Each structure stands twice: as C-alpha cells, then as structure tokens.
Amino acid sequence: MSKTSSDAARRPRRIVVLGSTGSIGTQTLDVARRHPDKIEVVALAAGTRASDLLEQARDLGVHHMALGDESQAGGAIAADLRDQAGKDGSLGFGSDAVAALVDLDGVDVVVNALVGAAGLRASYDTLKAGRVLALANKESLVVGGDIIMPLANRPGLLMPIDSEHGAIYQCLVGEDPAEAVRLWVTASGGPFLGRTHAELTRVTPAEALAHPNWNMGAKISIDSSTLMNKGLEVIEAHHLFGCPYDGISVVVQPQSAIHSMVEFSDGSVKAHLGTTDMRIPIQYALSYPDRWDAPVEPLDFTKLGSLDFCAPDTDTFRCLALARAAGERGGTLPCAMNAANEVAVAAFLAGEGTYLGIAACVEAVMERHDVEEVESIEQLESVDAWARRTARANVR
Structure with missing residues (x-):
C-alpha cells in the first residue's frame, strides 16, 4: 500500500x-x-x-x-x-x-x-x-x-440509513442476491395498532406523534402511524435491492426488535435484531465496511420477552396499499403520491385536515394524475408541484 x-x-x-x-x-x-x-x-x-x-x-x-x-x-x-x-x-x-x-x-x-x-x-x-x-x-x-x-x-x-433497509442490506452481505426470494419489511404498527376505522375518526396530532418505540421527527412519525412509512419503504426496497414488488412483504412486529428479514431460496431466513435506536443504522452507513463500537447499549435478549407478528390492516390503514399501488404502477405516480402525502400530513399537523383525510387526499391525487415514464429531475419537480396544488384542493 x-x-x-x-x-x-x-x-x-x-x-x-x-x-x-x-x-x-x-x-x-x-x-x-x-x-x-x-x-x-x-x-x-x-x-x-x-x-x-x-x-x-x-x-x-x-x-x-x-x-x-x-x-x-x-x-x-x-x-x-x-x-x-x-x-x-x-x-x-x-x-x-x-x-x-x-x-x-x-x-x-x-x-x-x-x-x-x-x-x-x-x-x-x-x-x-x-x-x-x-x-x-x-x-x-x-x-x-x-x-x-x-x-x-x-x-x-x-x-x-433506514432501520429496515439497513437491516436488509446487512442480511444480504456475503449472499448472492439472486438467492433472496423475499424481503420482509417489519413495521411496529405505530400508536394505533389494532384500532378500527371508526376509532380513528377523532385522532389528534399529539396522539399520532406518540410513537411507542422510536424517537423520530414529526412527518415520519405521522407516516408511521398511517403505515404510509411502510409503503414508502416497500418502494425504496424495490429500488435499492432490485426486488419485484411481489417479493416484498410487510409484517407487523410490535416490539421493533427485528428490523427486517431476508428469506432465501432454501427456506432460510436471516433477521437483523437490535436495540431500537437509529444511531445503529446511522453508524453502520458511516463505518461500512467496518463495524465500530456500539453507540448504544446492546439488546438484552433475556429481557426482551416475546416476539409477536401479524399482518398489517390495509383496510383501516389504507396508505400502505395506496403506496404499494403507486410503486407497482411506477413512472411518475409515486412522485404524485408522495407529494400529496406531504401536503396532507402538513395539513393534519396544522389542524387543517383530519387523520383519515390523509389517505383520502392521497387517493384523490393519484386518481387525477396522468402517469408518465420518469425522464428527469425537472419533470419530477413539475409533477411534484402539480400534485401539491391538487392535494391542497383535496385536504379534508
């Protein structure tokens, strides 16, 4: 050297x-x-x-x-x-x-x-x-x-830096990506896990911001509560790992101890577990390919208790299904969907829109968008501006 x-x-x-x-x-x-x-x-x-x-x-x-x-x-x-x-x-x-x-x-x-x-x-x-x-x-x-x-x-x-995608990235280190048949993106379920549609009609911003496991900013906390965050992560995973959408599944893991998993062709599954602290994936992104001393106390498995799993309720939390649909259609639709969500979340936080109105606003913009193939940043910026204008007219 x-x-x-x-x-x-x-x-x-x-x-x-x-x-x-x-x-x-x-x-x-x-x-x-x-x-x-x-x-x-x-x-x-x-x-x-x-x-x-x-x-x-x-x-x-x-x-x-x-x-x-x-x-x-x-x-x-x-x-x-x-x-x-x-x-x-x-x-x-x-x-x-x-x-x-x-x-x-x-x-x-x-x-x-x-x-x-x-x-x-x-x-x-x-x-x-x-x-x-x-x-x-x-x-x-x-x-x-x-x-x-x-x-x-x-x-x-x-x-x-995402906890979920950082976990998948680490599970794939040393593996042949072609042998990965499914990516399991985990979700905590947010503060409203198990709630019905009727029980969400009077949700306040303070309630939606109270995430049970993670310390995050306001926008991502709201996205976590609506499961839009998982929808965005499904689209991210598709691009990051070249995985088709039918090979990406979301599973609710309320303890947030398993950050994501990769299933391989022989039936083996690798899971990434650890303390629920974003400094771990942040540090790995900065240290790669090395590993530095842990920035937090490691997970004590003797105190963890149980690991629970369930399917996400996409009928009640419709944002996950809307985001997946946008990703599967592709082109400029994810751009329009994302812009609408940003506007609807901001309106909800400002007291100008309702919690259930977030998904309704996103769906309205998606229905009105004429999808094009992605060509440039300038094109995406134009779609983003159109979607924001349309979303503001559909805040509810």
Whole structure:
C-alpha cells in the first residue's frame, strides 16, 4: 500500500450532514462525537432552525453551512453564522446553497437527512459527484429511484440509513442476491395498532406523534402511524435491492426488535435484531465496511420477552396499499403520491385536515394524475408541484 493510500485510510471520513437539526441529523452528529478519530464533520445544512445550526457548527468547529430558509439571510442570526463561517468557510441560503455543500473539496460521505422531496436533488448530485450517499431521505428513491439507482454503480456508494433497509442490506452481505426470494419489511404498527376505522375518526396530532418505540421527527412519525412509512419503504426496497414488488412483504412486529428479514431460496431466513435506536443504522452507513463500537447499549435478549407478528390492516390503514399501488404502477405516480402525502400530513399537523383525510387526499391525487415514464429531475419537480396544488384542493 502506498503512503498516500495508507494516509487516506487512516484519516477521518469527512462528512456533510444535510438536515443536521432534525432527528436523524442530530443523531448523526452524536455518532460523530463518539468517534472523533473516525469522522470529521465539514459542513452542515438545516431548513429553518438557524440557532440550532449555529450551535452545532460552534460545537463541532464547522465553517461551511447552509440554511434552506432564504428569509433568514438578513436576520440577526445570519451575522453570527457569517462570523462562524469566517474567511475560509461559506454560508448560503436557499435550496441551491444546501445542495452545493455536496461539492465541497475532500468530502467523502454526504448524509442526506432532508425531509421530503427536497432531498432528491441533493441525492442525485452526491452520487453524480462519486461521493458516498448515506441516505435517510426516503423520497429520493420513492420519487426518483429510476434516475438515482443507475448512479449507485459500485458497492457501498449508496448506504441506506433506514432501520429496515439497513437491516436488509446487512442480511444480504456475503449472499448472492439472486438467492433472496423475499424481503420482509417489519413495521411496529405505530400508536394505533389494532384500532378500527371508526376509532380513528377523532385522532389528534399529539396522539399520532406518540410513537411507542422510536424517537423520530414529526412527518415520519405521522407516516408511521398511517403505515404510509411502510409503503414508502416497500418502494425504496424495490429500488435499492432490485426486488419485484411481489417479493416484498410487510409484517407487523410490535416490539421493533427485528428490523427486517431476508428469506432465501432454501427456506432460510436471516433477521437483523437490535436495540431500537437509529444511531445503529446511522453508524453502520458511516463505518461500512467496518463495524465500530456500539453507540448504544446492546439488546438484552433475556429481557426482551416475546416476539409477536401479524399482518398489517390495509383496510383501516389504507396508505400502505395506496403506496404499494403507486410503486407497482411506477413512472411518475409515486412522485404524485408522495407529494400529496406531504401536503396532507402538513395539513393534519396544522389542524387543517383530519387523520383519515390523509389517505383520502392521497387517493384523490393519484386518481387525477396522468402517469408518465420518469425522464428527469425537472419533470419530477413539475409533477411534484402539480400534485401539491391538487392535494391542497383535496385536504379534508
């Protein structure tokens, strides 16, 4: 090994964290703090939380920053952010400034923890630049899997941060993918497991946000409660692992101890088990192909108790069936479906729509969409804008 390659192997991995102030972003920074000899955070981007972004940058000594909210460019906090950037750093505002961070010199890994379809372009640009994409943004593949996956043209270039997809990825390590006959995506069932349709008519945002097992952001918590999250993950799994939809099943596993499973042609099943903490899949995405010391207490099987399984109730929680139908139809329909869901979830959280109205809104937009084959990011952005307008007219 040459001295240059040896030095590169020893130096910390230089990472950019997009969405640093959200749930995945803050846990990524926690992993970085635990492994300062292995990870160097070189850039941070946030949506609106300028004060949190500044605090993170000061704590980690980061001088390249971006804030998605352009309206804060002239605010009081902007001056402090500029001071933190200094003469050798950078500070930008708006979506283009966020995406530009992936092109910084010397970046090894980009953690895309942006929420919603806004993360698609950042994922595309990261892979286009040949950087490792540690992907927590589901919508990149749900909306743009047809144009993202061809760019992930070598092992380890796209590392899923999702608990479920990270689990499947690890179950497939060392295996022939052609011998995997079924992917089992596990679901906790969310806070309303076992509820009937009638019992969901008066659900409040606070109730839907109270996930029994995972600590997540608001949007993904609502998606988990409606099972839309599992629908998005089915589409992701299709793209990530090249698996046909009839080879992907969802099973409810309420303890969230089994994060997903892979069934092989000889009848064997590999399951990935562990503590319900997102820092485990985050760390694996950053450490691959190595494994670093655990960031959390390991699962104690003597205290776990039982492992329960049941089929998801897709009649009551219709979002799972709608998302699967969008994925199976393909083209631009998943993009329209996803945009409608984002609008409906935001309306519900704002008290402008109902819980059951989320699925109704998504279905209305899907029925109105003229599906096209995916051709470009610009096309997907146009479909996304149309779907959002249509969804706002169908919030109920």
